[in-house]
Amino acid sequence: VGGAVYSSVTGEDLPEALWHAQLFVLDSGFLSEETTQPARAVGLALTVVGLLLVSVLVGIVSQTIEQQVANVTSQITQVLETDHIVVLNWNSSAPRLIRELSLGNRDV
DSSP: OHHHHHHHHHOOOHHHHHHHHHHHHHOGGGGGGOOSHHHHHHHHHHHHHHHHHHHHHHHHHHHHHHHHHHHHHTTOSOOOOOSOOOOOSOOTTHHHHHHHHHHHHHHO
16 A cells, blocks of 8 residues: 555555655664655655564563463463473573583482
């Protein structure tokens, strides 16, 4: 739809207008290259639509991650792994810790 509107405003052929429309949606900096007011208006509208789409996508992804973390922390999701050790805050002491843990497990 944006490509067709952009094509009617600028007179470009449809494939080129579609290319410009997706550039407006994905990259707001492309708007500064327009020289006519109607093309700038269409580009601005497409840029706003692009910002809204990205905002919705970020919201969906963050909500999904938040739900997964909540499921894990509320014990709804069963953790199937056993006999594992998780090392948090990996730093320069971690290799020594790993060696000590592996030596300790040999004695068991």
